[in-house]
Amino acid sequence: MKKIVILTGAGISAESGLGTFRDKGGLWSQHRIEDVATPEGFARDPELVHRFYSARRQHAAEALPNAAHDALARLEERWTGDVIIITQNVDGLHEKAGSRGVLHVHGALSGALCAACAHRWPAPLQMTPETRCPACDANTARPDVVWFGEVPYHMEQIASHLEEADLFVAIGTSGQVYPAAAFVQEAATYGAQTLELNLEPSEVSADFAQHRFGKASDIFPIWVE
Ligand code: BJW
Numbered sequence: 001m002k003k004i005v006i007l008t009g010a011g012i013s014a015e016s017g018l019g020t021f022r023d024k025g026g027l028w029s030q031h032r033i034e035d036v037a038t039p040e041g042f043a044r045d046p047e048l049v050h051r052f053y054s055a056r057r058q059h060a061a062e063a064l065p066n067a068a069h070d071a072l073a074r075l076e077e078r079w080t081g082d083v084i085i086i087t088q089n090v091d092g093l094h095e096k097a098g099s100r101g102v103l104h105v106h107g108a109l110s111g112a113l114c115a116a117c118a119h120r121w122p123a124p125l126q127m128t129p130e131t132r133c134p135a136c137d138a139n140t141a142r143p144d145v146v147w148f149g150e151v152p153y154h155m156e157q158i159a160s161h162l163e164e165a166d167l168f169v170a171i172g173t174s175g176q177v178y179p180a181a182a183f184v185q186e187a188a189t190y191g192a193q194t195l196e197l198n199l200e201p202s203e204v205s206a207d208f209a210q211h212r213f214g215k216a217s218d219i220f221p222i223w224v225e
Contacts, residue, residue, distance in 0.1 A: 002081035005165040005192070006072065007183055009088045011172020011199060012216045015066040018059060018091055022174050037147045042115075046129040046142075053143040054126045057109040060090075061125065065097035068171065068216035071224040073098040084161045086154075088173060088180050090145050103154045103161075105180060111144030120144055152179060165192040172197070172216045175204035184208055197223065 010020035020026045035041045036052045065073075076083040076099055085102045087094055090109045094102045107113075112123035112131070119135035123143065131141040146152050162168070168187035175181040184207045188194050196208040197219050205211065212219045 001166040001193075003084070003161070003165050004075075004079065004081065004167045004169065005084045005086065005161050005183075005187060007086045007088070007168070007170045007173060007180060008072075008094070009171070009173025009180075011174075012068050012072075012220075013063070013066075013089055013091055013093050014172065015068070015215060015217045016063045016091075016093055018056075018063055018093075020172075020174075022176060033148065038149055039147055040149075042142060042147070049142075050127045050129060050131075053109065053145070054128075056090075057123065057125055057127075057143075060092060060109050063091065063093060065093045066217045068220040069093050069097035069099070071221040072171075075224045076100075081166075084165075086158055086161070086180075086183070088177070090143075103158060105146070105152045105154060105158065107143070107145035107153060109143060109145065112141050113144040114138065114140055115142050116140040155179070158183070159186070162187045162192070163190045165190070167195065168192045169195045169197065170202070170208070171220060172199070173202060174198075175202035195223075 014020050021028045036049050042049045085094055085099055086105055087102055088106045090107055092110055110123055112121050114133035116138040117136040119133055121134055127141055130139055132139050133141055162183055165187045168184055181204050184194050194208045195210045196205055197212050
């Protein structure tokens, strides 16, 4: 087996103290998706959206990778074939654990994007509606994350990796958000073995051939060793 493609979701960062979206008490039980995770919500109330993301940016900056992020970085180092990490997470914890070349399909809290001229730059810890784009000077700065209705990042590269994968592993994702939820089917169609590692069966559990259920920081390091 040569190429392992790993998709991570919010569950892998849960034990680093970052809330997931759809678990009990998760982010989507405290905020309306339409208000904070759509371009329309941002146009309506940029202040609210900046407050939501600035708080999460601060929290992510203080968070540390857990045993699952560390095990993934170790796997990347030791595996003689390719390990491709695709994350839906915007928290930067894979990089903090030492992983490199991570594909951020939903962007990153560490990035700012100008909604007017598409310039990208490192986000300040606190962004506000007054944050100006360093390229065009408009106050149209937004977090460089992918909201509902927007096109996820690196899709062409991801499609090639899924086509070439010998093993596809998903860790800590509910399988409720597309296109990431369909990556397993895509990889399986091209012949990859598939494994789901999650606290509980996800929405797309039936698409995986193998499963291990439990906390990512317990089950993933065991799987890696
Ligand atoms: C643990 C654990 C522990 C807990 N250990 N496990 C109908 C059908 C198909 C698609 C659509 C449809 N209607 C609309 C769409 C499209 C839409 C969509 O998917 N909607 C669904 C609601 C149906 N998708 C989009 O709009 C996407 N764009 C798109 O499709 O463009 C078209 C296009 C595609 C491809 C090419 C060209 C064009 C964009 C989606 C953007 C999602 N954005 C967000 C916000 C990002 C920024 C931010 O962080 O704020 O991404 S929403 C949110 O959900 C975030 C996450 O990345 C994403 C997925 O969440 P995740 O990671 O799975 O977290 P949870 O909370 O859901 O699950 C956690 C899991 O962990 C649970 O299962 C727990 O059990 C487990 N867990 N603790 C292990 N300790």
